Amino acid sequence: MRRLTWFNTTSLTLGFAFLYLPMVILIIYSFNESRLVTVWAGFSTKWYGELLQNQAFLDAALVTLKVGVASSTIATVLGTMAAYVLVRGGRFFGRTLFSGMIYAPLVMPEVITGLSLLLLFISIGLDRGMITIVLAHATFSMCYVSVVVSSRLVSFDKSLEEAALDLGCSAFEAFRLVTLPIIAPAVISGWLLALTLSLDDLVIASFVAGPSSTTLPIKIFSSVRLGVSPEINALSTILILIVAVGTISASLVTKRAVKRRQMEEKMAGD
């Protein structure tokens, strides 16, 4: 009996209020005139203006974006390879170790990952900077990518690949012409996930970043440790809006794609 009782309605309302009210309050207070963040003193967009003047934040945002794009691209390539090896690779020496190394980083506390990577970089004499952050982020996000991609690889019909091979494709051509287009949505969402993880990461980055490569989360963390500030509210609002617009439009696009495919299948059936 699927039905919305008053209990269901109340728990959904309260639950989603709990999930969204804090962010709504944050957004409202980013338009507060007063520097005292808790006292409402009228509508103003001045903190957004001050934010755009703040060179340190802009520099950090640029570093974060560069690191994010570089690390998520590396992570997508490596993660897709790893997923392909796990699902289609058959048996090879050390397969258990390999799948362990894919799943372990997903549950590893960030402080441990950060500490261990930093000690590695120091012992091989690699200077801390953007490169070390990219390496660190690519390593943990490739595991997320490979989980996303392998779930897609498991669910699609292997005989499509075999048919391509029978018809004279080389293994690489079969991958490029058959497999890749089919798993493309998973690869893209893996890339987006890796990008989000990288843009969001504070703990690992603060271990492996050098003094010249402060990322946005590091910058935000060091200023919110001192307390709530209206500039950070403004910055958070911008970031929340970017994510909301991105996620909602991505879901609308997939919804439309699914609808179109259903239409096509229906027309093909008629």
Add this chain to the structure above:
Amino acid sequence: MNFRRFSLISVPYLWLFILFLVPFGIVFKISLSDYAISIPPYTPTLDLTEGWAGFKAFLSALDFENYVFLTEDDLYWKAYLSSLKIAVFATALTLLVSFPIAYGMANAPDEWRPTLMMLVILPFWTSFLIRVYAWMGILSQEGFLNQFLMGIGIISDPLIILNTNWAVYIGIIYTYCPFMILPIYATLEKLDPSLNEAAVDLGCSRTSSFWLVTLPLAKPGVIAGCFLVFIPALGEFVIPSLLGGSRTLMIGKVLYEEFFANRDWPVASAVAVVLLLILIIPIVMYQRNQQKMMEAEQ
């Protein structure tokens, strides 16, 4: 084995080996070293110029002293215990908050469900740091919550929540509840409504059919959700350092401070190794549960 297959396997393999496995070896090695005022700040360092003798001297200088230190100094075992306590309690609270939401979602009309799912996932894509930060302004003494409660006359003096363990609980519930809601929703959604109808037809009340039918069938999802909250909560760093007070002891924060404030790398490494050993148990249990769920589906 052809070359292409070899390189396809070896590239991600080597990457993870060098950037994931080797670093743990290094952490373990440094945890056996001693603190020293030098660069890097530990001793011994491996000197291969002296050949085999140098290696033997290096090995003999390693010991478990730091682990003994962890058991002797109150701070560490108290921090482990208090992290465990906070993680267990926070997981239970997250379950209490999340189950009704997941249950409501599973009972919602079909056409609402994709939207509800997206509303649960959306916060997950939003910066973790910002979601924790949002609570700083709400929970402080002059914050939104106190203003609201005093405004409607429930309390006359502001509650002190920020910088206490309560704020840490609220932070964990808020940031991790999507991890609890989604697996529970996934099991409840697959649940056949006719099972409940049968129970009611056979004389169960709606409440007892919930306890006797729905809840046991939702168990795998509940277990998965609990581990997904408990494991990361145990090593949490951001939430205790922004919302917790100076008396909030969590091992992730201790490790961070040991490394950055005290610069005692060997002790920080030992703290990390012990934390990892503690985490192995719930991680293995979680994987068992996932395997059982997979087998049940097939």
